[in-house]
Each structure stands twice: as structure tokens, then as C-alpha cells.
Amino acid sequence: MNILTDCPRGCETTIKKLHASGPLKQRLISFGIMKGATITLMEYAPRKSTVEVKVGKMRLALRKEEADMIEVEDAAK
Amino acid sequence: MQQNSAPACPVMAKHIKIALVGQPNVGKSMLVNSISNAHLHVGNFTGVTVEKTEVLFDYRAYQFTVVDLPGTYAFTNYTIEERVTHDFLCNEEYDLVINVVDSTNLEKNLQLTAELMTMSKKMVLALNMSDEAEKEGIDIDAPYLSQLLDLPAIPVSAVSKEGLDELMDAVIDVYEAPLVEPKLIFSEAVEEEIGNIQGYLDRHRFRAAISNRNIAVNLLQKEKKTYRVLHDNPLWTELQPMLIEADRHIEIHHDSEDIKEIFAEEYAAFNRGIITEVVKEKKQTIKKKTMTERIDNVLIHPLFGIPIFLFFMWSLFQLTFEVGSIPMEWIDAFFGWFGDLVGNTIAHEATRSLIVDGLIAGVGAVVMFVPNIMILFIGIALLESTGYMSRVAFLLDGFFHKFGLHGQSFIPLVTGFGCSIPAYMSARILKNDRARLLTLFIIGFMSCGARLPVYVLFAGAFFSESAAGNILFAIYITGALIGLFAAKILKMTAFKGADEPFVMEMPKYRLPSLKLIWHTVMTKTWMYLKKAGTFIAAATILVWFLSNYPHNDALKTTFDNKIELAQSDEEKTELANMLQESQLEHSYLGSIGKFMEPAFEPLGFDWKMTVALQTGLAAKEVVVSTLGVLYAIGDDVDEESSSLITAISKNIPFASGVAFIVFVMIYLPCLAASVVFTREAGGIKYFVYLFIFTTVTAYVLSFIAYRVTLLIT
Numbered sequence: 001m002n003i004l005t006d007c008p009r010g011c012e013t014t015i016k017k018l019h020a021s022g023p024l025k026q027r028l029i030s031f032g033i034m035k036g037a038t039i040t041l042m043e044y045a046p047r048k049s050t051v052e053v054k055v056g057k058m059r060l061a062l063r064k065e066e067a068d069m070i071e072v073e074d075a076a077k
Numbered sequence: 078m079q080q081n082s083a084p085a086c087p088v089m090a091k092h093i094k095i096a097l098v099g100q101p102n103v104g105k106s107m108l109v110n111s112i113s114n115a116h117l118h119v120g121n122f123t124g125v126t127v128e129k130t131e132v133l134f135d136y137r138a139y140q141f142t143v144v145d146l147p148g149t150y151a152f153t154n155y156t157i158e159e160r161v162t163h164d165f166l167c168n169e170e171y172d173l174v175i176n177v178v179d180s181t182n183l184e185k186n187l188q189l190t191a192e193l194m195t196m197s198k199k200m201v202l203a204l205n206m207s208d209e210a211e212k213e214g215i216d217i218d219a220p221y222l223s224q225l226l227d228l229p230a231i232p233v234s235a236v237s238k239e240g241l242d243e244l245m246d247a248v249i250d251v252y253e254a255p256l257v258e259p260k261l262i263f264s265e266a267v268e269e270e271i272g273n274i275q276g277y278l279d280r281h282r283f284r285a286a287i288s289n290r291n292i293a294v295n296l297l298q299k300e301k302k303t304y305r306v307l308h309d310n311p312l313w314t315e316l317q318p319m320l321i322e323a324d325r326h327i328e329i330h331h332d333s334e335d336i337k338e339i340f341a342e343e344y345a346a347f348n349r350g351i352i353t354e355v356v357k358e359k360k361q362t363i364k365k366k367t368m369t370e371r372i373d374n375v376l377i378h379p380l381f382g383i384p385i386f387l388f389f390m391w392s393l394f395q396l397t398f399e400v401g402s403i404p405m406e407w408i409d410a411f412f413g414w415f416g417d418l419v420g421n422t423i424a425h426e427a428t429r430s431l432i433v434d435g436l437i438a439g440v441g442a443v444v445m446f447v448p449n450i451m452i453l454f455i456g457i458a459l460l461e462s463t464g465y466m467s468r469v470a471f472l473l474d475g476f477f478h479k480f481g482l483h484g485q486s487f488i489p490l491v492t493g494f495g496c497s498i499p500a501y502m503s504a505r506i507l508k509n510d511r512a513r514l515l516t517l518f519i520i521g522f523m524s525c526g527a528r529l530p531v532y533v534l535f536a537g538a539f540f541s542e543s544a545a546g547n548i549l550f551a552i553y554i555t556g557a558l559i560g561l562f563a564a565k566i567l568k569m570t571a572f573k574g575a576d577e578p579f580v581m582e583m584p585k586y587r588l589p590s591l592k593l594i595w596h597t598v599m600t601k602t603w604m605y606l607k608k609a610g611t612f613i614a615a616a617t618i619l620v621w622f623l624s625n626y627p628h629n630d631a632l633k634t635t636f637d638n639k640i641e642l643a644q645s646d647e648e649k650t651e652l653a654n655m656l657q658e659s660q661l662e663h664s665y666l667g668s669i670g671k672f673m674e675p676a677f678e679p680l681g682f683d684w685k686m687t688v689a690l691q692t693g694l695a696a697k698e699v700v701v702s703t704l705g706v707l708y709a710i711g712d713d714v715d716e717e718s719s720s721l722i723t724a725i726s727k728n729i730p731f732a733s734g735v736a737f738i739v740f741v742m743i744y745l746p747c748l749a750a751s752v753v754f755t756r757e758a759g760g761i762k763y764f765v766y767l768f769i770f771t772t773v774t775a776y777v778l779s780f781i782a783y784r785v786t787l788l789i790t
């Protein structure tokens with residue numbers, strides 16, 4: 001299983017599954033983080049504690065714990 | 078359920094009530110501003126509009142009420158804002174919805190639009206930021222979009238004010254026409270089930286405020302309210318098995334068991350279809366980095382991001398002091414001159430003292446700090462409106478998290494540097510109650526604008542002008558750091574528990590509109606001045622009265638006799654001063670101060686400072702005006718010490734001054750803030766905790782500061 005935070009900075013990949021539940025899952029979905037969406041890893045904060053991603057045209061900040069719940073396809077690029 | 082029929086309005090002009098809905102940061106507030114020429118607060122970070130705001134205006138022969146609802150990504154009730162919006166849309170009466178979307182990110186915005194379309198409400202789509210879309214080479218075929226959705230879609234720009242009349246005309250047309258159900262098409266499996274349920278409801282002549290098709294959609298989505306209504310209906314016995322069957326069917330098709338996720342995917346698929354039809358984007362030949370990306374490369378750089386942020390903050394405090402101190406001297410001089418001028422025209426001694434020493438000195442002491450406060454507010458407004466605020470939240474989340482705080486706590490905390498009241502309110506962006514309470518508890522550690530006068534006064538009194546800016550920065554940083562440690566301690570004791578997830582949008586960078594910044598700053602400054610003119614003036618008069626009465630006539634006679642007998646002028650002046658001093662000590666205020674003095678003695682405070690701290694519970698500005706009144710009376714005779722700064726540096730020992738600053742830094746902000754805190758925290762008991770917590774912390778740290786300063790000086 002590939003998770004988002006395995007990807008290096010700048011990689012673009014597709015979301016396979018969300019391993020979140022309840023309100024957090026709905027929150028992620030309402031930001032467009034859902035199965036099949038393309039996600040780009042823009043930037044890591046110091047010590048990878050937080051990541052900035054891009055979904056569609058929106059940039060989002062996620063904490064590592066939340067980003068780890070996002071399963072992605074092979075980081076091709 | 079929603080009410081569809083608008084009440085018959087008895088007013089002359091036709092009255093249209095509009096609910097303004099959109100995702101955060103699409104320019105809703107700005108749009109209301111432009112349409113109505115009102116001036117709401119506009120900011121470029123999520124969660125500016127926390128409370129719903131109503132704006133009234135006229136257009137053509139109609140009267141409009143626009144309710145600007147808090148930005149919401151979806152109907153998920155995740156945050157308080159989303160709950161406010163959702164509740165309003167479901168339970169209140171309004172004629173029509175304007176759904177504001179960001180033309181540069183239509184696909185994401187349509188997600189909310191799709192949900193709104195299931196509400197059977199009259200609706201107009203405002204494609205905002207059309208100016209920006211044009212610049213980015215995004216072309217939206219608005220008429221075709223209208224046709225596809227069966228909703229009027231009007232390109233507008235809140236900034237360049239294009240399309241506003243068209244938008245309002247569309248609103249009037251939709252208002253006057255009967256309701257047209259917008260078209261929202263689902264996948265085959267879902268459509269089939271919708272058809273089944275709708276057909277069943279139609280056959281049984283079921284009627285409600287929303288269409289049967291939308292009821293079917295809501296039932297399939299497991300929307301709670303729709304469920305509740307139908308649950309009490311006899312039809313339910315037959316409906317329920319149908320729904321179970323439908324669920325199964327849909328779940329098989331989507332290979333998922335989460336119906337919310339399934340519908341989100343359905344909406345997304347529908348939206349993608351729409352987007353491919355109506356949006357044409359100019360392909361950039363080389364993949365050029367956007368401006369936001371380029372700025373972010375620097376500002377959220379893993380290494381330089383935080384130093385850059387600290388540098389910005391440092392510059393702000395330098396500016397606050399350096400630039401702010403220039404007009405300060407003029408204002409000080411003006412009030413001195415004005416006091417003399419007025420004083421000369423009043424013959425009656427007590428009245429003159431009231432007006433000059435009480436009112437003018439007290440209010441003057443507060444007005445003096447207007448320049449500093451304005452600079453601070455400009456800084457915070459810039460931080461808010463450029464989009465930098467969320468970058469800082471991103472940078473600091475890792476660090477904050479260690480202290481049990483949330484990166485987004487940064488937003489209320491920074492707002493707290495301006496004023497604690499909006500800060501307490503903006504803490505609502507935190508969803509988790511524990512995280513929110515924790516943030517509420519430490520907002521007070523972020524020194525608010527009203528404390529600035531006290532700091533400027535003491536920094537000016539004890540340090541050279543070149544050092545004062547740095548001292549100011551140090552005071553603010555120290556306060557913030559103490560706040561962080563307090564948070565850690567609270568998190569480990571009172572607020573144990575799981576952390577709130579951190580998921581936050583980072584908006585595009587935008588050039589702030591000067592007009593709006595100016596407006597925000599002026600509103601806040603005006604509020605400060607109004608406070609100086611009313612609340613603080615009244616408190617000042619009270620302080621003046623308490624410090625002048627009761628008149629001890631025996632004392633006066635003894636001293637008058639002594640003065641009569643005095644040989645030299647010098648001796649006379651000294652005696653007169655002593656008289657003033659002992660009069661003050663015997664006043665009501667003196668008695669209170671003397672009574673409390675032993676408690677504050679270990680911190681090195683004399684009774685005047687003790688009194689100032691107590692009056693400061695009402696508002697921090699009153700600390701300065703109290704000191705102004707107390708020291709103005711005591712020093713009346715001395716020509717040279719017209720300025721309060723000189724009086725302070727002469728009368729207060731350095732170590733006591735430091736301890737005083739520490740105390741002011743930490744204890745309760747003010748009466749008004751305490752009220753708001755109690756409301757936001759949800760109970761008086763939290764206020765009691767806060768009071769004990771801050772007072773004890775203030776006392777202990779102030780004591781340490783006093784002792785340490787004594788040791789090292």
C-alpha cells in the first residue's frame with residue numbers, strides 16, 4: 001500500500017482510498033479529497049509534520065497524521 | 078422542513094430576502110460590499126464571516142435583505158460555521174439563494190452548488206472573480222452553464238464591480254417567476270432508485286415543501302431531517318424496505334459502503350461533466366509556475382519560512398513603536414496645552430480638577446496611543462487579507478502541536494494581538510471542543526491592543542528610545558511563549574484527549590485592497606476612540622472622584638498652617654506636595670489601594686499601581702488613565718513633569734516596573750472580553766477557572782520577574 005507521505009515533494013498521483021472515517025472523512029471529501037481525485041504533493045513543513053497538497057486547483061494543508069490516511073496509486077512521477 | 082411560501086409582506090416596496098451562500102474565500106463579503114456599498118469585514122483566510130451578517134439596501138423598486146452566511150465547503154456540519162449556515166438554510170425563511178462561486182475554481186465550488194440544488198429553493202449562481210478568471214485564461218460559457226443547470230449563472234466581479242446589475246436583475250426575475258427545479262443528474266443506478274422512490278411518493282400524493290424528487294435524493298443520502306419527517310408518516314412502512322433495497326443496489330454499483338462518499342462522488346462526476354462542457358482553459362505551452370507557487374516557494378520554505386515570519390512580526394513591532402511615537406508626542410503636548418487652556422477658564426477649583434486632571438488627563442492618556450494601535454491593526458489586517466495567515470498556520474502547526482495546540486489556533490491567537498474579543502469569536506474555526514477551549518484559555522496571553530499603551534508607557538519610561546521597539550517585541554514574544562507553556566500544562570492536565578485533525582485550505586495570495594484595509598483599521602480605531610470617549614471617560618471620572626474624596630479638612634488645615642509658617646518657597650512647595658500626597662492616600666481610592674497593598678507588596682507595587690491594576694480589570698486602557706490621574710494629582714505642583722512617562726520613570730523603581738508589565742501581560746484582558754469569553758466557552762464556570770488561572774499565573778510570574786530583576790540590577 002502506498003500512502004501519500006511516501007511521495008516526494010512535487011509528485012502527482014491518484015487517490016485510491018481514504019482510510020479515515022466519520023466527520024474527518026466527510027471533511028476530506030468536502031475538500032475534494034476522494035477516490036479517483038488527482039493529488040499533488042507541493043511542500044513539506046519542517047520535519048514533515050505538515051504537508052501542503054493540491055487537489056484540483058485548491059491547496060490544502062494536512063497534518064502528517066491525516067495525510068497518512070490517504071492511500072494513493074504508485075507515485076509515478 | 079423548509080417553508081417555501083414567502084410570508085405576505087405588508088411593506089410598500091417588495092421585499093426580497095436573500096441568503097448568500099458559498100465556500101470560504103469566494104468573495105462573498107466583498108460581493109455584498111460592492112452590491113450594497115456596505116462595509117463588511119473582508120479577509121483572505123477561512124472563517125472571517127463567523128456570524129451571519131445582514132445587509133439592507135434598495136435596488137429598483139425592491140428592498141433587499143442579504144444575509145451573508147459563513148463560508149461552508151459542504152453540508153457536513155463539521156465546523157460551527159457550517160452548522161450556522163446549514164441551520165439557516167433549512168429552518169429560516171428567505172426568498173432566494175445566491176450561491177457565490179469562484180470562477181477560477183468552478184469544479185470545487187460546484188460541489189456545494191450541487192448540494193444546494195437538492196433543496197428546492199429559488200437560486201441564482203454568481204460566478205465571482207470573473208476578472209481573475211479572465212487573467213488566468215479561464216473562459217466560462219455562462220449562458221450554456223445556465224442552460225445545463227437550469228439556473229441563471231451570472232459572471233460578476235466584486236472587485237471591478239462588473240455584472241452586479243445583471244446579477245440583481247436575475248435575482249428579481251427569479252423572484253418573480255415560479256420555482257424551476259434545477260437539473261442535477263446522477264448515475265444510472267442512482268437515477269433508477271430516485272425514480273422508484275419519487276414514483277412511489279407521487280402515486281401516494283405525498284406533498285411537502287420540497288419536490289418529491291429531492292425528497293428521494295435526501296432519503297438516499299440519509300439526510301436526517303428528511304428521515305425524521307417521513308418516519309412519522311404511514312408511508313414509512315412501505316418506504317423503508319424500498320430504501321434498504323436501493324441502498325444495496327447503489328452500494329454494489331459504487332463498490333463502497335459509505336453513502337456520503339458515494340454521493341460526493343456522484344456530485345463530483347456530475348460537476349466534471351459540466352466543467353468539460355462549459356469551461357475552456359487556455360493551455361499554457363510551458364507549465365509556468367503561478368504567482369502563488371512562486372511566493373510560497375519562499376514564504377513556506379522549510380528552512381527560511383519561520384525566520385521570515387518572525388522577521389515580519391519583529392518589523393511590525395518596531396514600526397509600531399518607532400513610527401507610532403512621533404505623533405504620540407504631539408498628542409501628548411496637545412492635551413497638556415488643551416488642559417491648561419480649559420483649566421484657565423474654570424474658576425471653581427473642584428470642577429477644574431475634575432475636568433483637567435480627571436477627564437482631559439485620563440482621556441488624553443488613552444488617545445495618545447491611537448497611532449500605535451492603528452499601526453498594529455494595519456499589520457494584522459495585512460496578514461489577514463493577503464492570505465499569509467494560513468501559511469503561518471501551516472508553518473507553525475508542527476510546533477504548536479507539540480504544545481497541544483492546533484495550527485489553526487494561530488488565527489485566533491494572532492487576532493488576539495489586536496483585540497481579545499474577535500479572537501475569542503474566531504476560535505470557532507476549531508471544531509473540537511477541547512481544542513477550542515484550550516485556545517480560548519490562552520488567547521489572553523497574546524497581548525491585545527489595549528495593553529499596548531501600558532507597554533509603550535513603561536518601555537518609554539525605562540528604556541532608551543532605540544531599545545524600546547525591541548523591548549516591545551520581546552514583551553509580545555514572551556507573552557506568547559508563556560501562553561504556549563500554559564497551553565502545554567493545560568493540555569496535560571485539564572484538556573487531555575485526542576487531537577483535532579488539521580485540514581485547512583491555503584487560499585491564493587491576493588493583493589489587499591487598500592480601501593478595505595483602510596476601512597477595517599478606521600472602524601477599529603474609531604471603536605477604540607469611542608471607548609475612550611464613553612466607557613473610559615466615565616471610568617476616569619470615577620477614578621478621579623475616588624481619588625479626590627473624601628476631603629480631609631483637618632489635614633488641609635494642618636498643612637496650610639505649616640505652609641504659612643514655612644520660611645522658603647522651596648519648603649512651601651514641598652509641603653504642598655506632601656499635602657497632595659497625603660490627601661490622595663486618605664481618599665477612597667487610597668484606602669482601597671492601601672488595603673490591597675500588602676497583597677501586592679511582594680511584587681514591589683505601591684498602592685497606586687495596585688489601584689491601576691484593579692481598575693484595569695474594567696479595561697486595560699484604564700490602567701494608563703488611572704496612572705495618569707493618580708500621578709497627575711501627585712505631581713501637579715511640579716512644572717516639569719507634565720508628561721506621564723517622566724512621572725513613571727521618576728516614581729516607579731525599575732524592578733517594580735518590570736513586574737507590573739508581567740502582571741498586565743497575563744491577567745484578564747477586560748470586562749467586555751470576559752463576557753465574550755464566558756459566552757464562547759459556554760458557561761460561567763469557565764470564566765471562574767480563567768480568572769483563577771490567569772491571576773495566579775500573573776502573580777507568580779510577576780513575583781519571579783521582580784525578584785530576578787532586583788538580583789541582576
Ligand SMILES: Nc1nc2c(ncn2[C@@H]2O[C@H](COP(=O)(O)OP(=O)(O)O)[C@@H](O)[C@H]2O)c(=O)[nH]1
Pocket residue numbers: 099100101102103104105106107108118119120121122124125126148205206207208209233234235236237462587589590
Ligand atoms: N480578483 C478578485 N478578487 C476578489 C473578488 N472578490 C473578492 N476578492 C478577494 O477575495 C478575498 C476573499 O474575499 P471575502 O469577501 O473575504 O471572501 P468570503 O470569505 O467569501 O467572504 C479577498 O482578498 C478579496 O479581496 C473578485 O471579484 N475579484
